[in-house]
Amino acid sequence: MRRTSVLLAGFAALALALSPGLAEARAGGGSSFGSRGGMTYSAPPSTNTAPYSASPMQRSMTPQSAPVPGYGASPMYQGQRSSGFMSGLMGGLIGAGIGGMLFGHGFMGGGLGGFGFFGLLLQIFLVVMVVRFLFRFFTGARSPAMAGGPNIFARGGMPGSGPMQGGAGPSGPPPIAITPADYQQFEQLLKAIQAAWSAHDLNGLQAMTTPEMTSYFAEQLAEQVSRGVRNVVNDVSLVSGDLSQAWTEQGRDYATVAMRFSMVDVTRDAAGRVVDGSPTEHVTATEIWTFVRSRGGHWILSAIQQAR
Numbered sequence: 001m002r003r004t005s006v007l008l009a010g011f012a013a014l015a016l017a018l019s020p021g022l023a024e025a026r027a028g029g030g031s032s033f034g035s036r037g038g039m040t041y042s043a044p045p046s047t048n049t050a051p052y053s054a055s056p057m058q059r060s061m062t063p064q065s066a067p068v069p070g071y072g073a074s075p076m077y078q079g080q081r082s083s084g085f086m087s088g089l090m091g092g093l094i095g096a097g098i099g100g101m102l103f104g105h106g107f108m109g110g111g112l113g114g115f116g117f118f119g120l121l122l123q124i125f126l127v128v129m130v131v132r133f134l135f136r137f138f139t140g141a142r143s144p145a146m147a148g149g150p151n152i153f154a155r156g157g158m159p160g161s162g163p164m165q166g167g168a169g170p171s172g173p174p175p176i177a178i179t180p181a182d183y184q185q186f187e188q189l190l191k192a193i194q195a196a197w198s199a200h201d202l203n204g205l206q207a208m209t210t211p212e213m214t215s216y217f218a219e220q221l222a223e224q225v226s227r228g229v230r231n232v233v234n235d236v237s238l239v240s241g242d243l244s245q246a247w248t249e250q251g252r253d254y255a256t257v258a259m260r261f262s263m264v265d266v267t268r269d270a271a272g273r274v275v276d277g278s279p280t281e282h283v284t285a286t287e288i289w290t291f292v293r294s295r296g297g298h299w300i301l302s303a304i305q306q307a308r
Helices: 002-018 075-102 113-140 180-198 202-208 211-227
Strands: 229-249 252-269 274-277 283-294 300-306
Touching (some): 180 202, 180 252, 180 283, 180 300, 202 300
Antiparallel strands (some): 283 300
């Protein structure tokens, strides 16, 4: 029994150290998918809100003709490599600790063995905290320097005229101006899309997203139905947001923005029991959303990428 308890505690510590936290069930599900036109496979420029830029696209209907520079040389990719190294380090440290317990030496060589099972839990907690500190230290050291603080959409935090910082650059598509009214639309779409997602309103999602994004959302909602659960995201509030890129190509305007937002994200089963999240606690997420519009039209969502 004692050895079983040790194994369970060890696996719990391993899960605590390596897991990203609660399952991300909001619209997008914590994935990166969609299309950004000719920029689909290029890393969006970093911003104050998302200093590590964005994860590469996991799913996209835009064909990739050749590898596009950006992700491989970006600070975000370097952070990803160090993340893999640190994940291995965490697994090795905790695995060594579990091995020590199984062979009777304690998690740290028996130094706290006199405390019994409470001492075991304390040792596990201390190792997890040390490993997390090392992980943040090594990955944080690669963070690019960013001047100033994050801006809030539709609150006068960003200039409203002229090409915005983060445009496609002199060799890419021409940048465009993003106005306060555009930022207001982005914030409204963030909230409206989460509301339509929670209501399983595919018609509403179709009016606010590209057909590609609608198809991905439909798949995720169908999976919820199949599992007999329902995810509801409410009380969405934009905490900070800033522009990464804004450009035009083939008669369409694109705007990629980083958004950090808080919400109540809870998943319940058919009986109404909470299976994930909390109905009383707010959680935060940082994502990079890309919007597209025809000339003179309204913005709709064309891609979601997770912040690194």
